[in-house]
Amino acid sequence: MAGLHSGEENTGCEGVATPAAAPRAAVVGAGISGASCAGVLAAAGWEVDVFEKARGAGGRMSSRRIEQGWATLGTPFLSAKREAFRGKLRDWARQGWIAPVRGSLWQGRATIHWGEAQLQNQYRPMIEPSQLVRSLLGGARLHTSAEVSAVAPRTIVLADGRTLADYDCVVCSMPTTQAIPLLGALPLLQERLGAVRYRPIWTFLMRWEGGPAADVIKFDDHLLNLAVRQVSGGPGLWVVYSSHEFAETYLEAGYEEATTRGASALMGLLGLPWPVEVEAAHLWRHARPVGALGGFWAGDRENRVAVIGDGVTGVGVERAWESGVRLAQAMQQSKEELMP
Ligand SMILES: Cc1cc2nc3c(=O)[nH]c(=O)nc-3n(C[C@H](O)[C@H](O)[C@H](O)COP(=O)(O)OP(=O)(O)OC[C@H]3O[C@@H](n4cnc5c(N)ncnc54)[C@H](O)[C@@H]3O)c2cc1C
Structure with a gap:
């Protein structure tokens, strides 16, 4: 053209x-x-x-200040496939701004401990991503x-x-x-x-006790996708990422309805006792391009x-x-x- x-x-x-x-x-x-x-x-x-x-x-790399620190309701992980961005991530890691992803992933009913080889060039922010x-x-x-x-x-x-x-x-x-x-x-x-076009995601900042002793939870579910334990903000603080389908269903729903649906889906999946505390939520209308x-x-x-x-x-x-x-x-x- x-x-x-x-x-x-x-x-x-x-x-x-x-x-x-x-x-x-x-x-x-x-x-x-x-x-x-x-x-x-x-x-x-x-x-x-x-x-x-x-x-x-x-x-979409912004963060939210909370009483005990900050939380990432947007991008949780940074990864690099090509050398240019790998170099940038290495610089940030040297400054202590990001750190390699470590810990364990709970998926389905099992906990997987990540090996270093699996997670090369995968990082998490240690300071506010913004x-x-x-x-x-x-x-x-x-x-x-x-x-x-x-x-x-x-x-x-x-x-x-x-x-x-x-x-x-x-x-x-x-x-x-x-x-x-x-x-x-x-x-x-x-x-x-x-x-x-873009697909949306709802994210919820939630605090709960119990559940899997992992750092990341990958849900095998049509409503929720992922939960990531926060590095700041005190114990038991997680950000839960909805599926695109969930966000499309509750695109025009208010905060109250979306958080209620998100919390009840989470409790069902993890068998948690009520109530999960929802500290914040955000609808990313333009989360992922298609x-x-x-x-x-x-x-x-x-x-x-x-x-x-x-x-x-x-x-x-x-x-x-x-x-x-x-x-x-x-x-x-x-x-x-x-x-x-
Ligand atoms: C929930 C979620 C999880 C994600 N997880 C990952 C992940 O784990 N790993 C990964 O690599 N990527 C992830 N992504 C994707 C990644 O965040 C984006 O691909 C990337 O940040 C896009 O950057 P950008 O600069 O293109 O756009 P954006 O970050 O959207 O920046 C656009 C900016 O423009 C501003 N703006 C818009 N309109 C106007 C206007 N009219 N005037 C002035 N300013 C305006 C906005 O406020 C915004 O600050 C995730 C995204 C979301 C939403």
């Missing part, structure tokens, strides 16, 4: 002018894809503004509680009505279904993103707008990180090629 590209050779940001001043980029969304893109650009000398509608960075994401931003400027309502060539419009212009490039780094409404000025790109576009980004070259994130690359932290890094590297390269 004319003017639209995904992946290797066209960034959607080519043709960037080469003024004496640093080139400027606006990144919408401060999940891991946006943060990695912004950080790489800032390190290369770009002036980067990151606009995040939430109160902090993280996206801080991992924040660390990627480097010298980029993060604007929080800054929802973007529209993106046009070189321009973003904030939900509070402000228009910020003169960006050499605009990058949307969010689930593609959330990017579509912003892209009314770029109908071809908008149409392309329409191929991706039909990701492929490549590292989708771009509108003429208008210098690109879309990154797991709706393009496919699900997972590693892929989302790669999309940000690869787009930033390509943007920088395009700029250098145009230098006199």
